[in-house]
Amino acid sequence: MDPQWMDKLVIKNDAKMVFLIMDGLGGLPMDGRPGTELETAKTPNLDALARGGVCGLLDPIAPGITPGSGPAHFALFGYDPVSTNVGRGLLSAAGLDFPITERDLCMRVNFATMDAWGQITDRRAGRIDTETNERLCRKLKEGIRPAPGTELFFATEKEHRALIVLRGDNLHEEITETDPQQTGLPPISPRALVPEAEFTSGLLTDLLAQAKMVLADEPKANMLLLRGYARYHRFKSMSERFGLSPVAIASYPMYRGIARLLGMTVHTPTSSLEEEISALETTWPDYDFFFVHVKPTDSRGEDGKFDEKVKVIETVDALLPRITALHPDVLVVTGDHSTPATLAAHSWHPVPVLLAAKTCRPDRVEHFGEGDCLFGGLGRMPTSSLMTVALAHAGRLTKFGA
Amino acid sequence: MDPQWMDKLVIKNDAKMVFLIMDGLGGLPMDGRPGTELETAKTPNLDALARGGVCGLLDPIAPGITPGSGPAHFALFGYDPVSTNVGRGLLSAAGLDFPITERDLCMRVNFATMDAWGQITDRRAGRIDTETNERLCRKLKEGIRPAPGTELFFATEKEHRALIVLRGDNLHEEITETDPQQTGLPPISPRALVPEAEFTSGLLTDLLAQAKMVLADEPKANMLLLRGYARYHRFKSMSERFGLSPVAIASYPMYRGIARLLGMTVHTPTSSLEEEISALETTWPDYDFFFVHVKPTDSRGEDGKFDEKVKVIETVDALLPRITALHPDVLVVTGDHSTPATLAAHSWHPVPVLLAAKTCRPDRVEHFGEGDCLFGGLGRMPTSSLMTVALAHAGRLTKFGA
Numbered sequence: 001m002d003p004q005w006m007d008k009l010v011i012k013n014d015a016k017m018v019f020l021i022m023d024g025l026g027g028l029p030m031d032g033r034p035g036t037e038l039e040t041a042k043t044p045n046l047d048a049l050a051r052g053g054v055c056g057l058l059d060p061i062a063p064g065i066t067p068g069s070g071p072a073h074f075a076l077f078g079y080d081p082v083s084t085n086v087g088r089g090l091l092s093a094a095g096l097d098f099p100i101t102e103r104d105l106c107m108r109v110n111f112a113t114m115d116a117w118g119q120i121t122d123r124r125a126g127r128i129d130t131e132t133n134e135r136l137c138r139k140l141k142e143g144i145r146p147a148p149g150t151e152l153f154f155a156t157e158k159e160h161r162a163l164i165v166l167r168g169d170n171l172h173e174e175i176t177e178t179d180p181q182q183t184g185l186p187p188i189s190p191r192a193l194v195p196e197a198e199f200t201s202g203l204l205t206d207l208l209a210q211a212k213m214v215l216a217d218e219p220k221a222n223m224l225l226l227r228g229y230a231r232y233h234r235f236k237s238m239s240e241r242f243g244l245s246p247v248a249i250a251s252y253p254m255y256r257g258i259a260r261l262l263g264m265t266v267h268t269p270t271s272s273l274e275e276e277i278s279a280l281e282t283t284w285p286d287y288d289f290f291f292v293h294v295k296p297t298d299s300r301g302e303d304g305k306f307d308e309k310v311k312v313i314e315t316v317d318a319l320l321p322r323i324t325a326l327h328p329d330v331l332v333v334t335g336d337h338s339t340p341a342t343l344a345a346h347s348w349h350p351v352p353v354l355l356a357a358k359t360c361r362p363d364r365v366e367h368f369g370e371g372d373c374l375f376g377g378l379g380r381m382p383t384s385s386l387m388t389v390a391l392a393h394a395g396r397l398t399k400f401g402a
Numbered sequence: 403m404d405p406q407w408m409d410k411l412v413i414k415n416d417a418k419m420v421f422l423i424m425d426g427l428g429g430l431p432m433d434g435r436p437g438t439e440l441e442t443a444k445t446p447n448l449d450a451l452a453r454g455g456v457c458g459l460l461d462p463i464a465p466g467i468t469p470g471s472g473p474a475h476f477a478l479f480g481y482d483p484v485s486t487n488v489g490r491g492l493l494s495a496a497g498l499d500f501p502i503t504e505r506d507l508c509m510r511v512n513f514a515t516m517d518a519w520g521q522i523t524d525r526r527a528g529r530i531d532t533e534t535n536e537r538l539c540r541k542l543k544e545g546i547r548p549a550p551g552t553e554l555f556f557a558t559e560k561e562h563r564a565l566i567v568l569r570g571d572n573l574h575e576e577i578t579e580t581d582p583q584q585t586g587l588p589p590i591s592p593r594a595l596v597p598e599a600e601f602t603s604g605l606l607t608d609l610l611a612q613a614k615m616v617l618a619d620e621p622k623a624n625m626l627l628l629r630g631y632a633r634y635h636r637f638k639s640m641s642e643r644f645g646l647s648p649v650a651i652a653s654y655p656m657y658r659g660i661a662r663l664l665g666m667t668v669h670t671p672t673s674s675l676e677e678e679i680s681a682l683e684t685t686w687p688d689y690d691f692f693f694v695h696v697k698p699t700d701s702r703g704e705d706g707k708f709d710e711k712v713k714v715i716e717t718v719d720a721l722l723p724r725i726t727a728l729h730p731d732v733l734v735v736t737g738d739h740s741t742p743a744t745l746a747a748h749s750w751h752p753v754p755v756l757l758a759a760k761t762c763r764p765d766r767v768e769h770f771g772e773g774d775c776l777f778g779g780l781g782r783m784p785t786s787s788l789m790t791v792a793l794a795h796a797g798r799l800t801k802f803g804a
Binding site: 028029034036057061062063064065066067068069070071072081082085087088091228254343346347348349350370371374375379380 | 803
């Protein structure tokens with residue numbers, strides 16, 4: 001939820017809150033074995049926390065809805081995930097720390113391979129390496145002449161993925177994406193979906209024609225596919241809404257991007273979970289809200305690797321004492337969505353959540369797992385309500401009404 | 403929920419879904435015995451389904467709200483029951499397969515008995531039989547002269563209940579109902595509730611005056627009471643919203659009417675539960691959504707017959723193997739609302755629900771009953787969310803956001 005009246009209840013104090021987010025945490029049993037990934041993992045520290053705290057299940061968007069990580073994280077931070085849902089281009093731009101302005105249209109771009117007949121033969125250009133991507137972005141920057149009154153920015157994301165920002169006046173995002181979604185078809189033209197977007201679609205048609213010429217001599221990456229158009233959108237920051245001074249410890253661009261859009265300080269990327277916890281320890285005196293993002297739970301789930309996802313959870317459990325040693329006033333452990341290894345994809349199943357604080361009313365949960373969370377004291381609620389409950393346990397919300 | 407953004411996530415596949423709706427399924431204990439009707443019934447097949455599937459409780463409209471069958475069914479099919487709530491007249495017209503147009507005002511009519519002093523002595527005209535009703539409709543059709551520019555249609559529903567459709571321009575539905583709701587009082591005049599409805603109320607006043615004269619010589623049914631005014635309303639079909647090809651196997655007019663309003667094919671009425679299941683088997687290759695409506699659970703509940711309602715549930719349980727033998731991808735068993743025999747009426751108590759599919763996360767429910775459903779993995783949710791969850795388990799929803 002994103003209701004103004006709730007934000008008005010916020011008061012400030014010195015309480016510190018940690019949101020330990022294991023991406024894709026929720027799971028399902030696989031191959032006839034009885035438990036989910038979380039239920040299979042040996043997690044003595046999480047279980048102890050569950051016994052002292054309160055557990056439950058979260059619906060990231062709504063029952064039955066499988067979320068992308070973007071809206072699911074907005075919900076975790078207390079923002080309505082539907083009304084804040086923005087194009088991937090904006091998340092990419094924020095993740096790359098691109099200085100977005102109000103005149104910008106951000107686009108997520110894939111380099112692709114096109115044959116002599118104009119048909120896409122590889123939608124990811126053979127997953128070119130990041131260095132090639134950087135070279136191509138320079139080549140496009142040098143070779144393309146922006147239309148009068150506009151500017152173009154090209155930035156490498158990773159492998160075949162890049163960001164293009166078109167800066168100008170009267171730009172609109174209601175344009176068809178050009179990725180045909182399967183090989184053997186030509187790219188789709190960037191058509192205006194509303195009359196006001198005609199001018200923008202013309203600019204993009206010209207951009208693609210020029211890009212095709214500039215990339216004509218490339219063996220693999222000889223075409224661009226445009227997706228995730230997004231105009232600039234300003235969000236109320238977590239500081240404005242909740243009076244928090246937040247820091248994000250996350251290494252993947254999209255999560256860093258979301259954190260930046262919501263006004264979090266974004267810590268330098270780390271290269272392991274241990275380093276993330278070290279970053280938490282280092283930044284501890286300087287902030288009061290800590291978003292710690294664990295990516296491999298989701299990655300192993302997406303790969304269909306049940307046992308490896310179990311291991312990631314056990315690794316996090318082993319690191320947990322370093323977090324509790326900091327004595328956070330509120331420690332939340334949950335995921336943004338479920339990624340059951342057996343589905344090898346995000347899913348709609350509700351996400352287990354654990355909240356530890358001094359003001360928890362005891363429930364009967366003995367182990368942190370989906371089955372036990374069904375009986376937890378937090379019950380089942382939308383993910384976007386979690387921040388309110390966490391703020392309450394942090395003593396950061398005053399009474400509503402007299 | 404009926405949000406546009408959710409419908410945009412729909413994808414098509416070959417998955418088949420069955421909604422087995424036992425009308426008024428939810429119950430209460432009676433006469434000091436411990437269980438509800440569903441808990442008392444011996445239901446080995448439903449229990450087995452519950453062990454492999456996932457259970458929960460549904461709120462048809464909102465906690466504490468007792469629904470009519472109309473809005474409760476709209477919710478089951480994924481439509482917001484409050485914004486789609488329409489006058490009973492429209493449901494009656496649809497149920498009778500009346501070819502409604504945009505110029506129509508539909509009314510639910512009761513034949514009633516009025517004494518010489520103009521007071522209603524029987525609001526149902528001694529429950530005249532359906533043949534008498536048909537004769538009276540013909541008599542009204544012949545005897546009443548519609549106002550210039552308007553047409554009138556009279557159709558028998560059942561016993562004392564009929565449908566009148568007034569066709570014309572500038573008709574409005576904001577008119578007081580004329581049923582005084584108790585005997586010994588005169589009918590209420592059809593007064594306009596908004597100024598625009600003055601013209602319509604004049605037409606209805608004239609209609610009632612003429613009807614009174616035409617029926618003057620009838621021993622019982624000498625008056626009409628008008629209720630459930632409803633203008634034409636077009637609903638987005640389940641095919642448009644969910645990409646489904648739905649069929650309704652239901653024998654009662656109102657349920658057939660709702661199904662028709664939502665674009666379902668409506669199967670020929672059957673005369674027993676066995677025949678309903680046979681209809682399911684016969685239509686199996688041709689559709690992908692099957693609404694199977696079981697009425698007697700509600701009827702026995704309304705009659706206050708606890709043991710008979712138990713028996714109906716046991717009959718359905720015995721027929722269940724014929725449904726599971728079809729291997730639906732998603733099988734939902736629930737009710738539209740509760741009708742506890744001890745109350746002999748619809749009630750606000752949440753409705754037990756069971757969903758069976760391959761992608762269910764195990765919960766610990768061993769028996770399908772209200773008490774066990776409290777601990778089910780579906781949790782407690784609005785009935786209107788059920789369709790979203792069912793579509794998710796059918797693989798018919800894509801991800802929300804990036």
